[in-house]
Amino acid sequence: MKTSMRWTHTLWLFAALLMLFAACKDKTPDPAPVVTVATITSIDPATAPVGSTIAINGTNFNTSPGSNTVSIGGVTATIVSASATRLVVTVPTGAQTGAVAVTTGGQTVQSPTTFTLAPSPVKPTATLQGTIFQNRTLSKDTVYVLKGYVYVAADYTMTIAPGTVIKGGGPELDPLGKNAAGTLIVERRGKLIANGTAASPIVFTSNKAAGQRKPGDWGGIVLIGKSPTNRPGVTTYFGGIRGTAETYNEPEDNSGLLQYVRIEYAGTGQPLVADSKLAGLTLIGVGRGTVINNVQVTQSSADAFSWYGGTVDAKYLVANRTTRNEWATNWGYVGRVQFGVGLRDATVADPAGSNGIESQNYDPGENADGTPITRLNGLPQTAPVFANISTFAFSTAPTAISAASPGLGYYQSGVYLRRNTGFSLYNSLIYGYPEGVRLEGTTTGLAASLANGTIDLRGNVFANTLTSAAGSGTITSSVASAYLATPAFANQFVGTADVGTLALNGANFNAAAPNFVPQTGSTLLAGAVSNTKLTSGFFVTTTYRGAFGTDNWTTGWTNFNPQNTDYDR
Known part of the structure; x- marks a missing residue:
C-alpha cells in the first residue's frame, strides 16, 4: 500500500514537470523593442546662401520643431516647420559647406550628400543725398551710399532696420562738387531711429572696397538737438555743418535712438574749413530723451565720440583704434x-x-x-x-x-x-x-x-x-x-x-x-x-x-x- 502511494506521488510529480516543460517550450519570447531611426534622403535645394530656407527630406523626424536639431556645416539652424518627413530650416550665418545633421529622438543622422553654401546675392544700392524732407525707412535688403552732406530735416525721421548697411562716400562723390565726404546730419527736431540688435547691428562704414578701407574715408554721424549748450546763439557749427548753435534750453529733447550700431572709418576733414574733422559720432545739444547704447566707433581719423553741450546719456561704448x-x-x-x-x-x-x-x-x-x-x-x-x-x-x-x-x-x-x-x-x-x-x-x-x-x-x-x-x-x-x-x-x-x-x-x-x-x-x-x-x-x-x-x-x-x-x- 505504501509502495503504491509512493508511485502515485512520483507519477504526479513527473506529470507536473512535463506540464511545466511544455509550458516553457511553448512560450514565445517578447519581441525586442523597435528603435525608430530618422533618415535623410535629400536636401532641397542642395545649394543656397545664408538666410535662405531649405528643406531636409527624410523619415521619422519629430513633428515638433523644438524636438529636432539641425546643423549645417556644424552651425545650428533655425527650424521653420517640421513634419515626419520634412524639416524646413533657415541657413544660418556662419554655416559652411558640408553635411547636414539632424538630431531627433536621441539619435543623430547625417545627409548622404553635401550641402553647398552659395554666396549671397549682391544687394542693390541706393543713394542718399541732399536734404531729406520726408520720413524715410532704410531696409537691410539694400545698401545705402551717403553722397556729400545728407541732412534729415527738422520734424522728419529716418528709421533704419536692424542689419542695414550704410556706406559713406568719399569727397569725389559729393553731388555739389564741393568735395565734401558723405556725412549723415540729423538737424534739430529731426530724429534718427537706428535700433539694431546684437545679432543684427546697423553698420555705417566706408564705401571703399574690402581691403582698401582706411580712417577718414567719410565724415560720420552728427545729431543736433535742442538741449542747451554754453555757446552764444550766433556760434556757427564746425566741420562745414550748416546752421548756428542758437539758444534752446530743452534738456529732455529727443533726437532718436542709436542702439547696436557700428561706425567705421569715419572722421575725414572737410574742404575749406579749418579744423573741420568730425567724430565718428558727433552730438551737438542732444537731450537726454535720446537713447544711445551699444555703439562702436572703429578707426575714426578724428575723435570716436564727441559731445558738444547737451544732456544725453550713453552706455556701452567702444572706441576702436581711434586716431x-x-x-x-x-x-x-x-x-x-x-x-x-x-x-x-x-x-x-x-x-x-x-x-x-x-x-x-x-x-x-x-x-x-x-x-x-x-x-x-x-x-x-x-x-x-x-x-x-x-x-x-x-x-x-x-x-x-x-x-x-x-x-x-x-x-x-x-x-x-x-x-x-x-x-x-x-x-x-x-x-x-x-x-x-x-x-x-x-x-x-x-x-x-x-x-x-x-x-x-x-x-x-x-x-x-x-x-x-x-x-x-x-x-x-x-x-x-x-x-x-x-x-x-x-x-x-x-x-x-x-x-x-x-x-x-x-x-x-x-x-x-x-x-x-x-x-x-x-x-x-x-x-x-x-x-x-x-x-x-x-x-x-x-x-x-x-x-x-x-x-x-x-x-x-x-x-x-x-x-x-x-x-x-
Missing part, C-alpha cells in the same frame, strides 16, 4: 556715460595729440584773463560724469611725449582736463599712456573746480604710465599729483613692473579679437567707490573698476577688424 581722442566733451556737456572701452593702435596717433578722454569748456583765446566763463543757457561749465571706463594705449611701457617723434610720440594723457572743465571720473582704468591725468588751467578756473569738487576723480586705476599726473598752465605737476593721490579719493597707481597684479585678459590687446574681461583674481574686480554723483537712476552700481566685471558686453555685435568684411551681400 585722436576716444571721448571728447565740450560746450557745456552735462550728461552721464557708463561702460566704455577704448583700444588704441600704439603706432598711430594725431599730431595734435591723442588722449583717452579730453574735456574742455571754451575755445582758445576765451577767458584769457582767468575770468570764469559767462553763463549761457544755464550751463556755465562742461560737467559730465563718466564711470567704468577702460582705455588701453601701449601694452608695453609707453613712449614719452615728444613733438619730434611723429606717431608714437604724439600720445599724451589718459585723461586731459583743461579750459575750465568740471569733469568727473569714477571707477575707471587708464592704461599705457605717457600721462595718467593732465590738469591744465588757472587758479581761478580749473584749480577752483578741483577744490570745490566740481572736478572729481575717484576710485580710478592708473597703470603702466610714465607719470600718473601732470600739470600745465598755472597748475603745477606737484599740485596735480597731490590732488590725484589724495587718500580719500582711493585712486590706485600701478607701475609698469607691477601690471601683472591687474591680471588682464590674455587677449586684452589682441587687435582683431580682444577680450577685456579680467582674469579671476584681478585686483580690478574689487575696490569700486560710491559717490553722490553716481546715485541717479542711470548708473549701475558696480564693485569692479574699469568697464568689465565678469560679463563681456562686446560679444556678438562688435567687429574689431572689419577691413575685409563683405558688406555688399
Whole structure:
C-alpha cells in the first residue's frame, strides 16, 4: 500500500514537470523593442546662401520643431516647420559647406550628400543725398551710399532696420562738387531711429572696397538737438555743418535712438574749413530723451565720440583704434556715460595729440584773463560724469611725449582736463599712456573746480604710465599729483613692473579679437567707490573698476577688424 502511494506521488510529480516543460517550450519570447531611426534622403535645394530656407527630406523626424536639431556645416539652424518627413530650416550665418545633421529622438543622422553654401546675392544700392524732407525707412535688403552732406530735416525721421548697411562716400562723390565726404546730419527736431540688435547691428562704414578701407574715408554721424549748450546763439557749427548753435534750453529733447550700431572709418576733414574733422559720432545739444547704447566707433581719423553741450546719456561704448581722442566733451556737456572701452593702435596717433578722454569748456583765446566763463543757457561749465571706463594705449611701457617723434610720440594723457572743465571720473582704468591725468588751467578756473569738487576723480586705476599726473598752465605737476593721490579719493597707481597684479585678459590687446574681461583674481574686480554723483537712476552700481566685471558686453555685435568684411551681400 505504501509502495503504491509512493508511485502515485512520483507519477504526479513527473506529470507536473512535463506540464511545466511544455509550458516553457511553448512560450514565445517578447519581441525586442523597435528603435525608430530618422533618415535623410535629400536636401532641397542642395545649394543656397545664408538666410535662405531649405528643406531636409527624410523619415521619422519629430513633428515638433523644438524636438529636432539641425546643423549645417556644424552651425545650428533655425527650424521653420517640421513634419515626419520634412524639416524646413533657415541657413544660418556662419554655416559652411558640408553635411547636414539632424538630431531627433536621441539619435543623430547625417545627409548622404553635401550641402553647398552659395554666396549671397549682391544687394542693390541706393543713394542718399541732399536734404531729406520726408520720413524715410532704410531696409537691410539694400545698401545705402551717403553722397556729400545728407541732412534729415527738422520734424522728419529716418528709421533704419536692424542689419542695414550704410556706406559713406568719399569727397569725389559729393553731388555739389564741393568735395565734401558723405556725412549723415540729423538737424534739430529731426530724429534718427537706428535700433539694431546684437545679432543684427546697423553698420555705417566706408564705401571703399574690402581691403582698401582706411580712417577718414567719410565724415560720420552728427545729431543736433535742442538741449542747451554754453555757446552764444550766433556760434556757427564746425566741420562745414550748416546752421548756428542758437539758444534752446530743452534738456529732455529727443533726437532718436542709436542702439547696436557700428561706425567705421569715419572722421575725414572737410574742404575749406579749418579744423573741420568730425567724430565718428558727433552730438551737438542732444537731450537726454535720446537713447544711445551699444555703439562702436572703429578707426575714426578724428575723435570716436564727441559731445558738444547737451544732456544725453550713453552706455556701452567702444572706441576702436581711434586716431585722436576716444571721448571728447565740450560746450557745456552735462550728461552721464557708463561702460566704455577704448583700444588704441600704439603706432598711430594725431599730431595734435591723442588722449583717452579730453574735456574742455571754451575755445582758445576765451577767458584769457582767468575770468570764469559767462553763463549761457544755464550751463556755465562742461560737467559730465563718466564711470567704468577702460582705455588701453601701449601694452608695453609707453613712449614719452615728444613733438619730434611723429606717431608714437604724439600720445599724451589718459585723461586731459583743461579750459575750465568740471569733469568727473569714477571707477575707471587708464592704461599705457605717457600721462595718467593732465590738469591744465588757472587758479581761478580749473584749480577752483578741483577744490570745490566740481572736478572729481575717484576710485580710478592708473597703470603702466610714465607719470600718473601732470600739470600745465598755472597748475603745477606737484599740485596735480597731490590732488590725484589724495587718500580719500582711493585712486590706485600701478607701475609698469607691477601690471601683472591687474591680471588682464590674455587677449586684452589682441587687435582683431580682444577680450577685456579680467582674469579671476584681478585686483580690478574689487575696490569700486560710491559717490553722490553716481546715485541717479542711470548708473549701475558696480564693485569692479574699469568697464568689465565678469560679463563681456562686446560679444556678438562688435567687429574689431572689419577691413575685409563683405558688406555688399
